[in-house]
Amino acid sequence: MSEGYERGAFSRVKRSLLEHYRIIHSHPLGRIGFWVVTVFVIVAVFAPWLAPHDPWVMQYDSEGNFASLRTPSWAYPVGTTHLGYDLFSQLILATRTTLLIGAVSGFISILIGANVGLVAGYYGGKIDEVLMRLTDILYGMPFLPFIIILIALFGRKLEFVILAIILIIWRTSARVIRAQTIAIKQRQFITAAKARGCSNLRIIYRHILPNVLPLLLLYAAFNIAWSIITEASASFLGFGDGNTISWGGMLYELWLSGKTRVAWWWFAAPSLCIVTLVTSLVFVSRAYEEVANPRLRKR
Amino acid sequence: MALLDLIDVSRHFELHPGVVERIARGGKTRVIKAVEAMNLSLTKDEILGIAGESGCGKSTTCSMIAGLLSPSSGEVLYQGRNVGEMTNLELKDHRRQVQMIFQDPYESLNPRFRVSDIVSEGPRALRLWGEKEIEERVAAMLDSVGLVPGKYWERYPHELSGGERQRVGIASALVMEPELVVADEPLSMLDVSIRAGILDLLRELSRQRNFACVYVSHDLSILGNIADRLLIMYLGQAVEVGPVHEVINNPKHPYTRALISAVPVPDPRIKRSPPNIVGDISRPVDPPPGCRFASRCPHVDQSCSELFIKLDTSSPSAHQAACHRLDQISNEVT
Amino acid sequence: MTENVLLSVLNLSVGYSTQQGVVNAVSDVSFDVQKNEVFGIAGESGCGKSTLIRALLRLLSNNGASTAAAITYEGQDIQNLSDNAFRDTILWKRISLVPQSAMNSLNPVYRVGDQVIEAIRAHSRASRSEARERVEFLFDIVGLQPELMKNYPHEFSGGMRQRAMIAMSLALDPGLIIMDEPTTGLDVLVQERILRRVREIRAEISSSIILITHDIAVIAEMSDRIAVMYGGKIMESAAAIDLFESPYHPYTLGLKNAFPSIKAVNNELISIPGSPPALLGDEPGCLFQPRCPFSDSACVQVVPDRHYVSELHQVSCHRHADVLELRERAAQKSTWHY
Numbered sequence: 001m002s003e004g005y006e007r008g009a010f011s012r013v014k015r016s017l018l019e020h021y022r023i024i025h026s027h028p029l030g031r032i033g034f035w036v037v038t039v040f041v042i043v044a045v046f047a048p049w050l051a052p053h054d055p056w057v058m059q060y061d062s063e064g065n066f067a068s069l070r071t072p073s074w075a076y077p078v079g080t081t082h083l084g085y086d087l088f089s090q091l092i093l094a095t096r097t098t099l100l101i102g103a104v105s106g107f108i109s110i111l112i113g114a115n116v117g118l119v120a121g122y123y124g125g126k127i128d129e130v131l132m133r134l135t136d137i138l139y140g141m142p143f144l145p146f147i148i149i150l151i152a153l154f155g156r157k158l159e160f161v162i163l164a165i166i167l168i169i170w171r172t173s174a175r176v177i178r179a180q181t182i183a184i185k186q187r188q189f190i191t192a193a194k195a196r197g198c199s200n201l202r203i204i205y206r207h208i209l210p211n212v213l214p215l216l217l218l219y220a221a222f223n224i225a226w227s228i229i230t231e232a233s234a235s236f237l238g239f240g241d242g243n244t245i246s247w248g249g250m251l252y253e254l255w256l257s258g259k260t261r262v263a264w265w266w267f268a269a270p271s272l273c274i275v276t277l278v279t280s281l282v283f284v285s286r287a288y289e290e291v292a293n294p295r296l297r298k299r
Numbered sequence: 300m301a302l303l304d305l306i307d308v309s310r311h312f313e314l315h316p317g318v319v320e321r322i323a324r325g326g327k328t329r330v331i332k333a334v335e336a337m338n339l340s341l342t343k344d345e346i347l348g349i350a351g352e353s354g355c356g357k358s359t360t361c362s363m364i365a366g367l368l369s370p371s372s373g374e375v376l377y378q379g380r381n382v383g384e385m386t387n388l389e390l391k392d393h394r395r396q397v398q399m400i401f402q403d404p405y406e407s408l409n410p411r412f413r414v415s416d417i418v419s420e421g422p423r424a425l426r427l428w429g430e431k432e433i434e435e436r437v438a439a440m441l442d443s444v445g446l447v448p449g450k451y452w453e454r455y456p457h458e459l460s461g462g463e464r465q466r467v468g469i470a471s472a473l474v475m476e477p478e479l480v481v482a483d484e485p486l487s488m489l490d491v492s493i494r495a496g497i498l499d500l501l502r503e504l505s506r507q508r509n510f511a512c513v514y515v516s517h518d519l520s521i522l523g524n525i526a527d528r529l530l531i532m533y534l535g536q537a538v539e540v541g542p543v544h545e546v547i548n549n550p551k552h553p554y555t556r557a558l559i560s561a562v563p564v565p566d567p568r569i570k571r572s573p574p575n576i577v578g579d580i581s582r583p584v585d586p587p588p589g590c591r592f593a594s595r596c597p598h599v600d601q602s603c604s605e606l607f608i609k610l611d612t613s614s615p616s617a618h619q620a621a622c623h624r625l626d627q628i629s630n631e632v633t
Numbered sequence: 634m635t636e637n638v639l640l641s642v643l644n645l646s647v648g649y650s651t652q653q654g655v656v657n658a659v660s661d662v663s664f665d666v667q668k669n670e671v672f673g674i675a676g677e678s679g680c681g682k683s684t685l686i687r688a689l690l691r692l693l694s695n696n697g698a699s700t701a702a703a704i705t706y707e708g709q710d711i712q713n714l715s716d717n718a719f720r721d722t723i724l725w726k727r728i729s730l731v732p733q734s735a736m737n738s739l740n741p742v743y744r745v746g747d748q749v750i751e752a753i754r755a756h757s758r759a760s761r762s763e764a765r766e767r768v769e770f771l772f773d774i775v776g777l778q779p780e781l782m783k784n785y786p787h788e789f790s791g792g793m794r795q796r797a798m799i800a801m802s803l804a805l806d807p808g809l810i811i812m813d814e815p816t817t818g819l820d821v822l823v824q825e826r827i828l829r830r831v832r833e834i835r836a837e838i839s840s841s842i843i844l845i846t847h848d849i850a851v852i853a854e855m856s857d858r859i860a861v862m863y864g865g866k867i868m869e870s871a872a873a874i875d876l877f878e879s880p881y882h883p884y885t886l887g888l889k890n891a892f893p894s895i896k897a898v899n900n901e902l903i904s905i906p907g908s909p910p911a912l913l914g915d916e917p918g919c920l921f922q923p924r925c926p927f928s929d930s931a932c933v934q935v936v937p938d939r940h941y942v943s944e945l946h947q948v949s950c951h952r953h954a955d956v957l958e959l960r961e962r963a964a965q966k967s968t969w970h971y
Contacts, residue, residue, distance in 0.1 A: 188406040191407075192468070197475075199424070210411035211409070492887060492888060492904060493904055495893075499904065517820065520893040520894055523893065524902060543899075544898045548898065558821060562821055563824075564853065565849045565853045567856070567873040568874055580790075
């Protein structure tokens with residue numbers, strides 16, 4: 001037995017985390033994406049301490065004037081709203097909401113999508129039919145009317161926004177993972193696993209899952225990105241969570257104020273954040289795409 | 300008692316016509332009769348070679364013996380018990396007793412598993428032993444197949460050569476301590492100079508560990524080297540069986556004669572006579588009744604398409620061929 | 634003697650640039666192919682036999698580069714021809730190729746006959762009807778009924794597709810046909826028929842053939858002369874019978890031991906321990922040395938020169954003088970596995 005090789009679940013997890021770190025960092029875009037996302041995560045975690053002002057308090061400048069619709073300056077790096085609220089603080093706190101919704105929706109949707117895809121792809125037959133019909137039905141469901149109904153029935157609560165996003169987003173990853181599962185289950189090492197006595201469940205989760213993992217992670221990054229965009233869209237249209245602010249919500253407030261043409265800083269900041277974060281996630285996913293599709297790797 | 304019995308085992312696959320075919324040609328469902336009424340008796344400790352060309356049904360037979368496919372009709376008896384009627388508990392034990400070695404060393408190992416995990420997978424899945432004991436046995440097994448555990452424990456398949464991968468495959472089958480090992484062309488994708496080593500390994504391990512082996516291959520030269528008995532198949536039917544040197548040096552069935560005379564000899568000084576056979580091989584789709592070799596046989600007569608002779612394979616030393624014209628054939632030839 | 638030489642290759646080397654460095658797939662290979670002979674090149678995977686052919690026919694991939702002292706065909710230099718001139722005058726017309734897995738080279742959406750017709754018309758000035766006539770003739774030669782011309786590839790069996798590829802290679806009456814693993818993957822009876830047909834064709838059409846395969850039995854039956862390749866070099870070459878009756882190189886001895894024969898049932902097979910070399914960088918000494926049970930200090934340090942045992946029999950081994958002793962020792966398993 002070789003010496004430096006620890007066994008056990010903990011060291012396994014440690015090893016695979018290192019492996020992922022290595023994958024992301026070996027790719028130039030992946031590296032950029034990773035650090036940008038990390039910055040956003042840090043901001044989100046430490047938001048209350050980082051925000052210089054309370055975002056819902058009217059600001060007065062040093063001369064005691066009502067600081068309304070100020071352009072970006074040292075005191076107010078992103079400017080202020082028409083009501084004198086500091087946009088920088090709003091931005092920072094909104095980061096937390098957006099990331100939370102994005103992460104939760106993204107992870108849960110990939111969890112559902114992956115399991116549906118694996119089970120449908122592996123078992124085939126009736127199970128596959130039922131699951132795929134379900135996915136098809138949901139494909140047909142339009143997002144906006146759906147979320148409108150949910151909100152109308154249950155109010156503008158965070159949980160329902162997340163629920164609505166999840167229900168729409170999981171579909172694509174399910175289809176893709178199902179396709180790859182079908183391809184993998186034909187391979188000889190799966191037959192070998194059956195010959196060694198593995199149960200179906202063991203084959204799905206122990207043998208097939210590690211092989212769809214790169215694809216899964218790719219779609220996890222996508223799902224998070226899509227969740228963020230979906231949330232921003234919903235909030236912009238006024239269907240976001242009523243109690244917290246998100247980047248999309250900031251755009252909604254801008255719209256409501258009627259100052260869209262005037263306050264470019266109010267528009268630019270949240271939009272830039274959305275674009276930057278989503279692009280960074282896509283960069284990270286690019287690193288996984290090379291792992292998932294070895295033909296893309298450099299010779 | 301025989302270790303394994305196939306009693307009148309057949310395996311059919313149905314080809315359903317697509318919509319277009321149904322409209323265009325009034326398509327009916329066609330049947331691939333991959334294996335037809337096979338009778339096979341395997342004794343403990345013997346190495347049985349099954350040979351034939353593509354479409355002969357040897358891989359299907361192989362899968363049925365290994366329990367990966369169930370017969371369409373007939374029975375598979377393992378130590379007298381009908382596999383099709385086994386309880387879940389018995390099946391678990393049966394799964395351990397019958398193991399398989401696969402053909403493609405590049406495809407039969409999970410690319411995400413390390414060598415140690417690959418070999419440990421069977422015992423873990425069937426919960427044969429505790430983790431510590433599994434570890435010890437896996438290390439010992441790797442050693443017996445010529446892979447030093449210290450060097451190979453953490454390696455991934457893509458870091459290994461074809462020969463090394465095949466050894467891992469052998470180790471993962473044998474670590475379960477099976478009584479019957481089914482090998483499906485394990486050498487065909489390996490380089491010539493290392494085939495002999497793997498063959499030797501199989502032979503030695505089979506003697507050391509007392510397991511019977513069914514070795515399926517299209518390569519008669521290799522079978523001549525490793526098998527005790529040889530079974531020849533053609534389009535799903537068993538046509539000849541007997542001790543290996545007898546079947547190869549003294550083939551009785553017209554197909555076997557043609558097959559043996561077609562095998563190239565690695566010696567330019569030896570001249571080979573051309574095989575006595577006509578036509579091309581067909582697929583076992585909706586085959587005619589009777590002997591399936593009839594359409595290509597140089598000795599065919601009218602009763603060939605009505606008669607189908609089933610071989611009795613119970614005696615390891617008997618040499619038989621499924622042909623009712625054997626006497627006339629040997630007279631014609633001599 | 635030299636008027637009989639069809640193809641002459643002198644000091645051909647091929648290197649592939651990869652991430653790990655330059656892989657010397659072929660090193661310093663020299664050989665001749667006579668008129669009207671079957672020249673077999675035997676070797677296992679990675680020995681460079683396919684690369685050699687691709688270099689000859691200028692079919693190397695982008696990261697491959699070849700150099701040679703001379704390559705001549707019928708006495709004329711073909712190495713210094715431009716790529717276009719080579720494609721116009723040599724490829725398909727003088728030297729044709731039946732590539733590996735040829736049966737998968739047919740385009741599934743066109744009829745087989747049409748594909749051969751197009752190949753002919755692409756390389757010659759034949760009219761469509763002239764090409765069609767030629768294809769009928771070719772199909773007949775390879776043993777395919779002319780009516781099969783209008784079938785699609787999927788309607789052909791593997792053996793039939795291979796025959797179609799051989800027909801294509803004969804289309805423009807080349808003097809030299811290169812067959813790369815022509816029967817690998819085919820059933821024994823089909824292989825036998827095809828090889829027999831190739832022998833018959835050869836008698837009719839007096840072309841030479843370079844036959845590349847890892848199947849020692851096929852090479853033994855088909856070839857007049859055989860070259861054994863290992864690690865990108867020719868280790869030994871001789872007339873077929875001579876090679877089998879008096880092998881010199883330890884690798885040849887090892888291959889003989891390792892290859893089963895249907896005429897020698899239950900014979901003990903001896904494998905060659907170790908694995909093929911990585912071919913990166915300039916390694917001193919003989920490439921077979923790590924696996925050779927007869928190596929001495931010279932083998933580790935100096936690349937062996939070509940030694941001529943007789944006019945047609947050459948071997949690259951330092952210990953060729955001790956060959957009688959080597960043959961005896963090679964027959965014992967303990968020599969190779971200790």
